[in-house]
Amino acid sequence: MRPGLGWALLGSELLVLFRRLRTWAMLIALAAVPILIAVAVKLSSRPTAPGRGPLFLDRITQNGLFVAVTALVVCVPLFLPLTVGVVAGDTIAGEASLGTLRYLLLAPAGRIRLLLVKYAGAVAFCFAATATVAASGALAGFVLFPVGPVTLLSGDTISVGESAWRSLLIAAYITVSLLGLSAIGLLISTFTDVPVGAMAATIVLSVVSQVLDNLPQLEWLHPWLFSHHWLGFADLLRQPISWTSFGENALLQAGYMAVCGALAYAKFSNKDVLS
């Protein structure tokens, strides 16, 4: 096996992923969320009462940079897991259903490498999706509203440059948050040849995890749910930044990646690829 082969495979995987009409449709839908929020706030005559609606909705009129944060808060529970579930659930099952998995494995790529490349593709999509929401939000806010120093949750004010850095950190945080879900999608995808089934199962799991996270009776379970820290990115909007949730989140997602990855490898290496 040549070492360059994995990179070539990754390159072609990314190319296929980001050339797909479906990927573009999902990214455009995600980009529309902040634009919708910004336009709705701009057109409404009444100012939003503080403390109502998603985080920072009332501050958007004062500072356009909050559009990105508000949009991310709106997207994290459903829209982002939805799109990530589609991409991650499609990884292996999609190839299997199209009958292309056989050809991918005919090339001397090895199953581990194929899994890794598929997972890397899903992770790349996680980042692309998060960055799309953040960038489109920043752009919509910049066009429609005045932009100035940003107020953090702690009441301190930071400059526009610093807020760009924090937005990047938030995008990184959310990408990390979605790693566990992507690994679950990859695992489910190795069990079936029906991509829609794997996608639906992944999305359902993300909803179930969030529902469980809201039941106080299951408090002992909460720290182990992959969605537990999803909204923890608010900690990056404090002064000074609280890194605790970033670290805990990364550790938790790494655990999910390891367990699901190992299971996916076991299943995939035993899988009979007939089609």
Added chain:
Amino acid sequence: MTRARRRWLPALLLPFALAIAVVFGAVQAGASVSLPPKSAEEIVAMIARTEVRALSGTVEQDAGLGLPELPASGQGAVPGAASALEFLTGSHTARVYVDGPLKARLQILDQMAERDVVINGGDAWFYNSQDNSATHLTVPAPEMPAQNIPTPEMPTQEIPTPEAMAGRFLAAIDAGTEVTVAEASSVAGQSVYSLLLNPRSTETLVDSVSIDVDSETGLPLRVEVRAKGQAEPAYSLAYTQLDLSRPDPALFAFTPPQGATVTEKVVPAKPDRPTPDGPPAPEAQATPGHGSPGDDSRSHGVTVTGHGWDSVIALPAGSAPAEFTSNPQLSQALQPVDGGRALTTSLLSVLILDDGRVYAGMVPLERLQSAAAAR
């Protein structure tokens, strides 16, 4: 077939290894540490001698008083009775920054929100990110020299730290309290001596209070209050992270953000408040806005009956805040009893009579009722 089975091996071993790592980590965290033995008096003296004047840390508060969990109201920067009740349920995390006797900052980390208390000399700011409101309390300047400036009381008393809470319990140690030393452990990565206060009285709801003291600096790092007949601590306040270096001075300079609603309040010069002997109810520690102007007028006429742990604090008629009846969350937590309503928890009871008198104490409700009847 064996080959297929071998492929499942890593998939099974990995979760197993992770589980072991998690269990091992949990055991490590709770492991006892060996420290040179110290007597209870030595530990108390160590707390009194502590020279920690600056710190930044994360404090976690857990209340398991048996009250239904209330949704965090978070409304209004200066907390009222409803938010005092909020701190008696569930768990809260806050970051604490202290620099010297006059500068402190408390950040209550709510989900997607934050409440801040910034104390800098004679200025105090309360900020609530949820409704973007700020309240500015100023203590008139002449009052500052009157207090002995080097006393560390000012911010650390206002900010609910394990240190402040331990101080109140230690101040209340008397003949009615048995003080022993428990096994040393570790809190926030520091090895700690553990001081155990056991009330000798059988009347009180308090089973024991444990105070964990940093073995190096003498700073109290964790306070746990156990209630009778309850395995889990009823109330605990502990550092989860602690750094004894000086925090960034910029943290104590607060300017309200643009667009925030700012309320200005001037605190009148405080008369020396009568301090009820006996340990105060935990809510007093947990209320960041304890120095609000309304307090002083209300604390006149406060009487304390009983002694030490089973003391009952009585407030005269008309002192019950209107919030007790108007706030639906609060009235839900109150149960009707003869002649009024009561809040009973595993650690403290509050009796609000229909004529407005309020009785409170870390005692069963019956004792409050008999104290009220004796009047």
